[in-house]
Amino acid sequence: MPVNKTAKTVQISLPTGESAEIYYYGATVTSWIAGGKERLFVSEKAALDGSKPIRGGIPICWPIFGPPPKEADESLKYHAKLSQHGFARNHNWTLDHIVMDRDSGVSVRFGLDPNPEIAALFPHPFHLTYVVTLTRHELSTDIHVVNPDPKKSLTGAIAAAADTVVSALPESVTGTAQKTPQSVDEAAAAELKFQALFHTYLRVEDASKVKIRGLKHGLTYLDKVGGPWTERKWDGGDLVIDKQVDRVYYDLVKDDDIVLEDGANKVTVHRVDLTDVTTWNPTAEAGAGIADMEPNGWDRYVCIEPGYVKNFKTLAPGEEWIGQQVLRIE
Numbered sequence: 001m002p003v004n005k006t007a008k009t010v011q012i013s014l015p016t017g018e019s020a021e022i023y024y025y026g027a028t029v030t031s032w033i034a035g036g037k038e039r040l041f042v043s044e045k046a047a048l049d050g051s052k053p054i055r056g057g058i059p060i061c062w063p064i065f066g067p068p069p070k071e072a073d074e075s076l077k078y079h080a081k082l083s084q085h086g087f088a089r090n091h092n093w094t095l096d097h098i099v100m101d102r103d104s105g106v107s108v109r110f111g112l113d114p115n116p117e118i119a120a121l122f123p124h125p126f127h128l129t130y131v132v133t134l135t136r137h138e139l140s141t142d143i144h145v146v147n148p149d150p151k152k153s154l155t156g157a158i159a160a161a162a163d164t165v166v167s168a169l170p171e172s173v174t175g176t177a178q179k180t181p182q183s184v185d186e187a188a189a190a191e192l193k194f195q196a197l198f199h200t201y202l203r204v205e206d207a208s209k210v211k212i213r214g215l216k217h218g219l220t221y222l223d224k225v226g227g228p229w230t231e232r233k234w235d236g237g238d239l240v241i242d243k244q245v246d247r248v249y250y251d252l253v254k255d256d257d258i259v260l261e262d263g264a265n266k267v268t269v270h271r272v273d274l275t276d277v278t279t280w281n282p283t284a285e286a287g288a289g290i291a292d293m294e295p296n297g298w299d300r301y302v303c304i305e306p307g308y309v310k311n312f313k314t315l316a317p318g319e320e321w322i323g324q325q326v327l328r329i330e
Contacts, residue, residue: 002106003098008048010095012134020211025050026089027110027130030057032139035329038141039267041203041301044294053089055292056301058141058325060130062088063122063194064308065278067127076194078122085199087118088128099131107133123318125150126192140326149194149318159297192315197278198325200269204262207281207299209318211237214258215249222248223303241302244283252278252309258304259330266330271306274323278305 004011009030013019021031030048032039042056053059069076076136091112099107112128129144204210217236222229225247234249258269258277271277280303282290287298306325313321 002101015103020131024092026061027093027313028057043202045292059089059199060198061085061199061214065195065197081121105135125143138328142324144322146320147317149313164309193312195309196323197305197309199305200261201301201303204302207241207302210302211261214256220250242279244285246276246280253285268328269304270326272307274308
């Protein structure tokens with residue numbers, strides 16, 4: 001079967017050999033095999049028992065990215081109590097629907113709602129759905145954020161979310177999928193503010209030899225290496241990992257894809273409604289200090305992380321937002 005469920009994971013595959021694995025914990029994608037190769041990096045020391053976020057793959061950062069905000073903003077007072085990167089990556093999600101199951105493509109949908117532990121820190125209603133779609137040459141990850149309207153059901157929003165994913169696929173892949181209604185308890189209406197990011201670890205042969213292309217001249221980026229974080233202007237050209245890199249590039253043009261070149265291997269990163277891109281590799285300088293990373297593990301990955309992180313996205317009650325990452329092998 002193209003969809004195989006175990007106690008900890010959901011595995012999806014195609015007859016042509018492509019596959020992906022998603023843990024219920026964090027809905028973290030931990031494997032993507034395409035073109036006969038593993039395309040994602042997961043540390044040999046990664047905790048896969050639910051004791052801490054998984055080091056590698058595609059962790060989901062939500063509702064914050066990075067350390068909690070320190071601004072004296074009343075609307076972010078609960079965000080300020082969260083741990084780094086938020087809580088989506090360290091709670092169990094549920095597989096609530098197989099959106100598509102065909103020889104040409106498989107798509108599964110996970111959901112996350114407030115539980116008592118989350119609500120104790122973040123007492124705001126929300127509903128997250130996460131759709132992972134595997135085709136011959138692509139892996140797409142879509143996060144759907146709904147701020148529930150206490151007067152309405154989520155049924156329409158979730159059905160529309162699944163339709164959005166399928167309608168974006170090539171005609172040769174799409175098919176009709178049965179929808180499963182979802183709902184949440186009525187709650188006090190309030191704006192929902194969040195950041196969202198896919199913390200994607202792309203596997204490489206040698207990080208020092210890769211090239212990251214597509215970052216256009218004049219982009220503003222936040223340099224997070226060393227002393228105080230500093231905004232700088234990008235001079236253009238290829239980004240190479242010849243030193244520690246931890247940058248957030250802001251306000252990329254919608255159709256500007258990022259390409260990771262690793263010798264003869266290329267992975268294109270396409271974004272939908274994710275305006276910012278983080279690039280990260282700690283190199284030996286900082287890599288040795290990562291407890292759940294094997295020796296020299298830093299040399300086998302580069303993180304290219306599409307997200308909405310420059311500001312906080314705001315949804316009124318009843319509104320929803322979708323952010324998509326599409327990884328494509330060349």
